[in-house]
Amino acid sequence: MDRLIKELKQANVGQLKENEPLANHTTWKIGGPTEVLVIPKDKTSLITTLSLTKKYKVPLFIIGRGSNLLISDKGIRGVVIKISDCIDHLEVTGEEVRVGAGFSLIKLATMMSKKGLSGLEFAGGIPGSVGGAVFMNAGAHRSDIANILKKAKVVYPDGKVVWYNNEDMDFSYRTSRLQKDHGICLEAVFQLRNGDREEIVAEIQKNKEYRKRTQPWDYPCCGSVFRNPLPHHAGKLIEEAGLKGYTVGGAQVSTMHANFIVNIGGATAQNVLELIDYIKVEVFNKFHVEMETEVELIGDNNHI
Numbered sequence: 001m002d003r004l005i006k007e008l009k010q011a012n013v014g015q016l017k018e019n020e021p022l023a024n025h026t027t028w029k030i031g032g033p034t035e036v037l038v039i040p041k042d043k044t045s046l047i048t049t050l051s052l053t054k055k056y057k058v059p060l061f062i063i064g065r066g067s068n069l070l071i072s073d074k075g076i077r078g079v080v081i082k083i084s085d086c087i088d089h090l091e092v093t094g095e096e097v098r099v100g101a102g103f104s105l106i107k108l109a110t111m112m113s114k115k116g117l118s119g120l121e122f123a124g125g126i127p128g129s130v131g132g133a134v135f136m137n138a139g140a141h142r143s144d145i146a147n148i149l150k151k152a153k154v155v156y157p158d159g160k161v162v163w164y165n166n167e168d169m170d171f172s173y174r175t176s177r178l179q180k181d182h183g184i185c186l187e188a189v190f191q192l193r194n195g196d197r198e199e200i201v202a203e204i205q206k207n208k209e210y211r212k213r214t215q216p217w218d219y220p221c222c223g224s225v226f227r228n229p230l231p232h233h234a235g236k237l238i239e240e241a242g243l244k245g246y247t248v249g250g251a252q253v254s255t256m257h258a259n260f261i262v263n264i265g266g267a268t269a270q271n272v273l274e275l276i277d278y279i280k281v282e283v284f285n286k287f288h289v290e291m292e293t294e295v296e297l298i299g300d301n302n303h304i
């Protein structure tokens with residue numbers, strides 16, 4: 001690891017933080033340290049970091065804005081590359097938007113609404129990066145990334161770079177091919193439509209107000225913890241199992257929205273995991289429905 005760190009520094013790949021607590025990089029404010037966190041300067045630095053971690057056979061994990069991750073209290077071994085507020089170029093040509101994976105999705109939705117470009121209204125309250133949103137096929141308000149993505153530029157840990165069209169991305173409910181083949185999104189091209197600026201801005205505002213009314217924005221959280229076990233709604237099942245407000249340590253089933261677990265102070269990953277297991281058992285015992293997590297659980301061996 002020391003030799004890798006030395007080479008990463010020599011290659012001047014960007015910001016390097018050793019023994020960095022990942023709680024500083026997740027919206028849940030939970031997560032132990034990683035040996036090295038790299039925030040690459042640009043695409044070339046990212047590719048250099050990939051090739052050096054491969055050379056030294058060091059495990060690697062990618063994070064965006066950390067809004068869909070539960071990271072173990074023990075942290076993540078090896079290198080974590082954070083693609084957020086970097087690789088964040090933006091180019092708008094007519095109705096086409098080419099944007100770097102590190103760009104904030106909320107900021108992008110807001111900027112495009114002000115230009116009168118429609119298609120990203122659903123994303124105005126999703127606090128992820130563009131790359132994380134492509135990986136997850138993030139969605140809300142009856143739309144998702146699959147609805148607007150024209151193509152995505154993806155790099156693999158061996159340095160191979162590929163452009164995928166929408167149909168190559170294998171999008172379905174909160175999934176994409178990147179979850180199976182470990183591709184890293186470098187940039188996305190979205191196909192938006194010219195629309196009425198005021199209507200688009202109003203739609204984003206309406207969606208944000210709905211979230212403020214129905215979701216606990218005052219506490220650190222990761223959004224929905226469970227996928228909806230269709231045709232059921234995860235939140236409704238958890239609420240009907242009587243679990244709103246149920247607490248383990250610093251982790252609590254939100255009293256506002258039962259599919260959210262909030263960090264009410266000092267929650268550990270262990271607290272959240274125990275709460276998740278408890279919810280699964282209670283919901284299964286009551287409704288015979290298996291609950292599957294939407295949030296990604298990352299332990300110290302869970303790497304690319």
Ligand SMILES: Cc1cc2nc3c(=O)[nH]c(=O)nc-3n(C[C@H](O)[C@H](O)[C@H](O)COP(=O)(O)OP(=O)(O)OC[C@H]3O[C@@H](n4cnc5c(N)ncnc54)[C@H](O)[C@@H]3O)c2cc1C
Pocket residue numbers: 027061062063064065066067068069083101125126127128129130131132133134135136137138139140178183184185186221222223224296
């Ligand atoms: C308050 C709140 C509300 C939310 N509401 C919604 C919602 O309405 N709809 C919804 O879909 N989600 C929602 N989320 C969840 C989350 O914002 C999304 O899943 C988002 O797409 C995750 O992006 P991220 O950059 O934070 O990814 P991270 O959480 O950092 O990472 C998630 C996964 O994506 C991978 N990843 C990240 N960046 C890249 C990249 N560039 N290339 C390849 N893989 C990458 C990571 O390796 C990891 O496996 C919400 C979260 C919060 C906190």
